[in-house]
Amino acid sequence: MYGKGLALLALVTAAQAHMHLFFPPTLKGDNNPFTKGDADPLLNYPYGCCGKPSPGPCKGHLGLLDTDEGKPVVTWQAGQKANFSLSGLQINTPTENPYGGNHFGGSCQVGLSLDKGKTFKVVSTWQGNCPLREGGEDPANQVFDFVVPADVPAGNAVFAWTWVNREKEFNMNCASVAIAGGNGENQQQPAASSSAPAPSKTQSAQHPESTGAQYTLKSCTCECPSQTYTDSCQCTCESPAVSRRLVEREALTLHKRRLQHAEKMKAPVRRTEAVAFKSRPDMLINIDWKDKEDGQCHSAGSPYELKFPDPGPTVVQGDGEYQLKEPTC
Numbered sequence: 425m426y427g428k429g430l431a432l433l434a435l436v437t438a439a440q441a442h443m444h445l446f447f448p449p450t451l452k453g454d455n456n457p458f459t460k461g462d463a464d465p466l467l468n469y470p471y472g473c474c475g476k477p478s479p480g481p482c483k484g485h486l487g488l489l490d491t492d493e494g495k496p497v498v499t500w501q502a503g504q505k506a507n508f509s510l511s512g513l514q515i516n517t518p519t520e521n522p523y524g525g526n527h528f529g530g531s532c533q534v535g536l537s538l539d540k541g542k543t544f545k546v547v548s549t550w551q552g553n554c555p556l557r558e559g560g561e562d563p564a565n566q567v568f569d570f571v572v573p574a575d576v577p578a579g580n581a582v583f584a585w586t587w588v589n590r591e592k593e594f595n596m597n598c599a600s601v602a603i604a605g606g607n608g609e610n611q612q613q614p615a616a617s618s619s620a621p622a623p624s625k626t627q628s629a630q631h632p633e634s635t636g637a638q639y640t641l642k643s644c645t646c647e648c649p650s651q652t653y654t655d656s657c658q659c660t661c662e663s664p665a666v667s668r669r670l671v672e673r674e675a676l677t678l679h680k681r682r683l684q685h686a687e688k689m690k691a692p693v694r695r696t697e698a699v700a701f702k703s704r705p706d707m708l709i710n711i712d713w714k715d716k717e718d719g720q721c722h723s724a725g726s727p728y729e730l731k732f733p734d735p736g737p738t739v740v741q742g743d744g745e746y747q748l749k750e751p752t753c
């Protein structure tokens with residue numbers, strides 16, 4: 425659409441310009457343990473930038489889903505608190521992915537596809553300040569929390585992250601994930617007597633490990649109580665030289681740490697979601713693909729940050745640094 429000189433200029437500006445999904449590791453990402461051969465050198469480029477044709481959703485890597493390269497990189501429990509992170513750091517492999525930049529924000533969405541990328545339902549929307557303006561390019565400082573909807577059925581899914589910045593650049597990266605537990609597909613929840621979330625009760629009822637946890641420590645086998653660390657652990661030791669009492673205390677410390685970590689990672693499992701997963705809006709994907717017109721929305725761009733017209737039930741409001749504006753579609 426633009427001349428050679430301008431395209432070259434775009435390439436030069438792009439060379440310090442973008443962010444990509446770092447965790448969970450993307451399909452064909454350099455930090456994905458299942459990537460074979462070279463990583464995709466264009467993961468942190470916006471769609472249609474730099475004279476490169478837009479590859480379709482998920483940077484064109486949905487075909488990897490049923491291959492070894494598309495194995496799930498993380499397992500999330502339905503209803504758990506989870507996170508994703510963004511990086512502008514150089515991707516190791518080829519030379520094309522330069523050091524990125526966070527563009528001082530933008531708007532993001534994350535969502536899940538249960539049909540291998542045909543449709544994506546919104547999980548959370550950030551209206552502005554995504555990536556975090558002051559978060560730099562290091563993924564350690566670009567971590568975003570969200571809650572996996574409690575009613576996502578168990579199974580494999582595609583996690584997607586999208587970004588539209590004030591330069592009207594769109595990027596989308598995807599990761600193969602596994603969803604465990606959850607309320608199951610379309611399961612009718614019994615009408616709750618109160619609308620308050622029912623936290624740990626539901627949780628423990630759903631978990632099979634309610635018989636307690638086992639640890640092997642200093643050749644002792646220890647049994648610790650389930651879901652609590654207020655009772656002691658009981659160990660049987662092979663060697664009479666080991667102090668059983670000491671090992672039992674050690675096991676309890678270990679157990680306590682494990683339970684506290686598990687607690688931290690899990691938001692209360694909600695009995696019902698305000699909006700059923702299937703009724704959530706689709707992610708806004710056809711927007712600002714520089715090289716495509718068909719069916720494309722266009723963001724307003726600077727000085728506005730994108731306001732997603734249909735953000736779904738979980739919205740994180742930005743910091744108000746820029747006004748939000750809906751795209752024209």
Ligand SMILES: *[C@@H]1O[C@H](CO)[C@@H](O)[C@H](O)[C@H]1NC(C)=O
Pocket residue numbers: 498506507508567
């Ligand atoms: C993000 O989630 C992963 C597991 O999914 C966890 O290992 C990591 O500690 C979490 N990071 C933060 C900053 O909470």
Ligand SMILES: [Cu+2]
Pocket residue numbers: 437438440441442470527591593
């Ligand atoms: Cu850019």
